[in-house]
Amino acid sequence: MKPRTLFEKVWDRHVIEQEEGKPAILYIDLHLVHEVTSPQAFDGLRLHGRALRRPDLTVATMDHNVPTTNRSLPIADATSAAQIDALVKNCKEFGVQLYDLHSPQQGIVHVIGPELGLTLPGKTIVCGDSHTSTHGAFGALAFGIGTSEVEHVLATQCLQQQKPRTMEVRIEGKLLPGLTAKDIILAVIAKIGTAGATGTVIEYTGEAIRNLSMEERMTICNMSIEAGARAGMIAPDETTFAYLEGKPEAPTGKHFAEAKEDWRKLATDDGASYDQQVILNTADIAPQVTWGTSPGMGTEITSRVPGPEEFSTESEQKSTRRALEYMGLIPGTPITDIEVDRVFIGSCTNSRLEDLRAAARVIKNRQVSSHVKAMVVPGSQQVKLAAEEEGLHQIFLDAGFEWRESGCSMCLAMNADTLADKERCASTSNRNFEGRQGRGGRTHLVSPMMAAAAAIEGHFVDIRQWEFID
Numbered sequence: 517m518k519p520r521t522l523f524e525k526v527w528d529r530h531v532i533e534q535e536e537g538k539p540a541i542l543y544i545d546l547h548l549v550h551e552v553t554s555p556q557a558f559d560g561l562r563l564h565g566r567a568l569r570r571p572d573l574t575v576a577t578m579d580h581n582v583p584t585t586n587r588s589l590p591i592a593d594a595t596s597a598a599q600i601d602a603l604v605k606n607c608k609e610f611g612v613q614l615y616d617l618h619s620p621q622q623g624i625v626h627v628i629g630p631e632l633g634l635t636l637p638g639k640t641i642v643c644g645d646s647h648t649s650t651h652g653a654f655g656a657l658a659f660g661i662g663t664s665e666v667e668h669v670l671a672t673q674c675l676q677q678q679k680p681r682t683m684e685v686r687i688e689g690k691l692l693p694g695l696t697a698k699d700i701i702l703a704v705i706a707k708i709g710t711a712g713a714t715g716t717v718i719e720y721t722g723e724a725i726r727n728l729s730m731e732e733r734m735t736i737c738n739m740s741i742e743a744g745a746r747a748g749m750i751a752p753d754e755t756t757f758a759y760l761e762g763k764p765e766a767p768t769g770k771h772f773a774e775a776k777e778d779w780r781k782l783a784t785d786d787g788a789s790y791d792q793q794v795i796l797n798t799a800d801i802a803p804q805v806t807w808g809t810s811p812g813m814g815t816e817i818t819s820r821v822p823g824p825e826e827f828s829t830e831s832e833q834k835s836t837r838r839a840l841e842y843m844g845l846i847p848g849t850p851i852t853d854i855e856v857d858r859v860f861i862g863s864c865t866n867s868r869l870e871d872l873r874a875a876a877r878v879i880k881n882r883q884v885s886s887h888v889k890a891m892v893v894p895g896s897q898q899v900k901l902a903a904e905e906e907g908l909h910q911i912f913l914d915a916g917f918e919w920r921e922s923g924c925s926m927c928l929a930m931n932a933d934t935l936a937d938k939e940r941c942a943s944t945s946n947r948n949f950e951g952r953q954g955r956g957g958r959t960h961l962v963s964p965m966m967a968a969a970a971a972i973e974g975h976f977v978d979i980r981q982w983e984f985i986d
């Protein structure tokens with residue numbers, strides 16, 4: 517048989533029908549649902565008198581709209597309250613397991629899937645959410661779908677899909693202290709651009725990737741979509757299996773051993789080829805800070821804010837000019853001179869236990885700068901609890917951070933957590949679009965360590981040169 521990539525193997529296992537020149541029909545193993553992109557889909561089912569094809573393969577949580585403060589109070593925002601109520605009602609009516617506002621397993625959909633062991637190697641996973649690519653860290657084929665497709669999957673458990681092309685992103689070298697998975701993926705996007713991987717599924721390979729923990733791998737796959745890719749994947753290995761063993765929904769005992777043998781077969785075969793290839797070495801990557809209004813507008817902490825003339829095309833020059841104006845930045849300013857008003861540690865990119873540990877290590881026995889307001893929003897209630905058991909919350913609170921309940925929060929400001937006009941934020945999230953964290957708000961994407969150091973110093977600092985206890 518012709519050597520195949522990880523993506524091709526998972527794809528082949530799920531094609532139900534493939535007519536020449538047409539999209540394939542894929543079987544979907546897991547459908548994750550949240551409150552923003554599901555109400556119309558459930559309405560559609562009702563309208564056509566349809567039931568759910570596989571309620572047992574459908575799991576819902578509420579994350580985008582949920583308050584991160586006291587949850588016993590009613591939700592003030594009418595749209596948020598309506599979406600949350602609709603999800604409760606729909607899940608009840610259609611028999612879907614829901615982790616609601618008061619569930620100990622509630623959290624951002626891409627954080628709870630892996631932590632519950634729902635996300636497994638070789639699965640096809642969809643959700644009405646672009647960052648579904650996160651789950652590819654386990655060697656699943658996981659991608660975001662639109663609301664009409666959500667309805668289609670609810671009704672049929674299948675999806676029409678054009679076969680994507682493949683791209684290998686190989687990261688060579690080792691990660692030195694201060695450099696993180698977030699810096700790798702921001703550097704990849706800065707290099708290839710936000711459309712660089714359009715129409716492809718990325719497979720991340722190389723020594724640096726193999727040495728990453730599962731949580732770090734999720735950070736990488738999470739942002740694949742910001743490079744334009746359909747999905748990002750990493751071949752499952754011992755790190756993956758160790759993470760999954762004992763997770764509530766993962767196979768157990770003999771079944772786990774059998775599953776492991778099967779999952780091992782998913783790795784890309786020797787001699788398989790990709791349609792495109794990008795190679796980076798960690799030696800050439802420094803901690804990253806975005807300066808503009810797209811995740812590709814990023815640079816190194818040791819660098820300066822670029823000017824429009826540094827870009828070759830007229831359209832790049834125009835978008836740079838506009839981004840600098842929106843961000844209130846002057847070309848030539850050293851990145852380390854940029855002062856921040858707010859720090860947000862959270863989102864499905866960087867709100868897991870290891871992220872919180874990394875940030876806590878930086879801030880321990882220090883104080884948040886007097887002109888900065890900083891908050892930590894754990895990705896799930898389970899992350900929150902685990903962090904509290906280790907005393908991380910106390911480190912954050914002692915330093916002057918707020919410690920909140922889990923959800924998307926200020927990643928996209930659909931709840932009450934927003935930036936004010938012109939407020940500047942060091943954020944561990946994945947999108948820095950205009951208005952993303954609140955109208956007129958200015959977002960700089962960074963790693964949790966870099967965000968923590970910015971909270972303390974009040975401006976960006978090179979974490980590698982900054983003294984912190986390791």
Ligand SMILES: CC(C)[C@H](C(=O)O)[C@@H](O)C(=O)O
Nearest residue numbers: 552553580644645646647928
């Ligand atoms: C609300 C949802 C549709 C959206 C997405 O698809 O990604 C959100 O999660 C985001 O990060 O912008």
Ligand code: SF4
Nearest residue numbers: 647863864924927928
């Ligand atoms: S945390 Fe942000 S990126 Fe992730 S699902 Fe929520 S809104 Fe989207």
